[in-house]
Amino acid sequence: MDVVQPAVSRRRELGDASARSLLMTMLGEYVLPRGEPVWTSVLVDALAVFGVEEKSARQALARTAAEGWLAPERLGRRVRWALTPPGRRLLTEGAERIYDVGGECAWDGTWLVVLVSVPEARRDLRHRVRTRLSWAGFGSPEPGVWITPHAAREAEALGVLKELGLADDALSFTATHGALGSEAAMVTRAWDLSELAERYAAFIDAFTRPHPADGDAVLHAQTMLVHEWRRFPFLDPRLPAKLLPADWSGASAAALFHDRHAEWSPAALRRWAELTARHEPE
Structure with missing residues (x-):
């Protein structure tokens, strides 16, 4: 067999x-x-x-x-x-x-960006944020910055951050890529x-x-x-x-x-x- x-x-x-x-x-x-x-x-x-x-x-x-x-x-x-x-x-x-x-995956060029800061000393919490947001499809090109081309996942990110007690200090917005840098380079850094x-x-x-x-x-x-x-x-x-x-x-x-x-x-x-x-x- x-x-x-x-x-x-x-x-x-x-x-x-x-x-x-x-x-x-x-x-x-x-x-x-x-x-x-x-x-x-x-x-x-x-x-x-x-x-x-x-x-x-x-x-x-x-x-x-x-x-x-x-x-x-x-x-x-x-x-x-x-x-x-x-x-x-x-x-x-x-x-x-x-x-x-x-x-x-259809896409209109819009990115969802979430900013969330976790103190360096709270490594367990940082790991949980990374695990949960990665599961939701987010990538992190820079510390504290999370991005996804799926703007509809904002509610999922909000739920994760609420559960982890981080929602009050987080920020989110939608945007398109600008003239600085390349979108491909950003993707490489995030994933x-x-x-x-x-x-x-x-x-x-x-x-x-x-x-x-x-x-x-x-x-x-x-x-x-x-x-x-x-x-x-x-x-x-x-x-x-x-x-x-x-x-x-x-x-x-x-x-x-x-x-x-x-x-x-x-x-x-x-x-x-x-x-x-x-x-x-x-």
């Missing part, structure tokens, strides 16, 4: 943090659409397909529950897990972002598109060749396809074609993702249903 060898290393794949990340991928891809609780044994067996040991699988479940995304329900000696409302919301929003990456292109090329290389033939193989392939692709909403700002390099690899990677997902999804869902049925009480 064909086994996908993704960019992530085998050693990292087996770690506790990666077990939790794989668990989140499975919850979004298989548990969320079914809308039903899932037994611990199903998740443990599914993670075992990736070489995750039972102890790491159970630790991943415990951490995910502690973060508020899963709620346990004990039935006799067995436990099953249901997505909490915040968990469903998180995974639904994540799925929307995942499947939107690589789509066409590392060369590294992103390399990641897209690695994704294409990993998922062009596999043709999984049986249940576990297709479950592995589909899960890793989504698992690797779900990194890109954090990395890809979805810039308009005008701002991207020629022969942008992101378009080819997106086409491959959607083709493979449509091809493998029915068999992967059947395999998940088989695992679920196997662990149902008699």
Whole structure:
């Protein structure tokens, strides 16, 4: 059978943090659409397909529950897990972002600019600002300056800054690029598109060749396809074609993702249903 060898290393794949990340991928891809609780044994067996040991699988479940995304329900000696409302919301929003990456982006030349200052000493807060605004598609050409060609994301930025207690001192405005400097240079300073292109090329290389033939193989392939692709909403700002390099690899990677997902999804869902049925009480 064909086994996908993704960019992530085998050693990292087996770690506790990666077990939790794989668990989140499975919850979004298989548990969320079914809308039903899932037994611990199903998740443990599914993670075992990736070489995750039972102890790491159970630790991943415990951490995910502690973060508020899963709620346990004990039935006799067995436990099953249901997505909490915040968990469903998180995974639904994540799925929307995942499947939107690589789509066409119309643009009228308007930039949204957000100015937000965080003291150097508050490194944790600076990291949270960077993480949250990057997820929203913003780039930072200069410290404290965040830009995006998606002016409609102002409300999202406002929500992030309110949550972090920074909205009162922040500023936002829309503008077009002026005569000083070049728009291309500004984009290069705000986003590392060369590294992103390399990641897209690695994704294409990993998922062009596999043709999984049986249940576990297709479950592995589909899960890793989504698992690797779900990194890109954090990395890809979805810039308009005008701002991207020629022969942008992101378009080819997106086409491959959607083709493979449509091809493998029915068999992967059947395999998940088989695992679920196997662990149902008699």
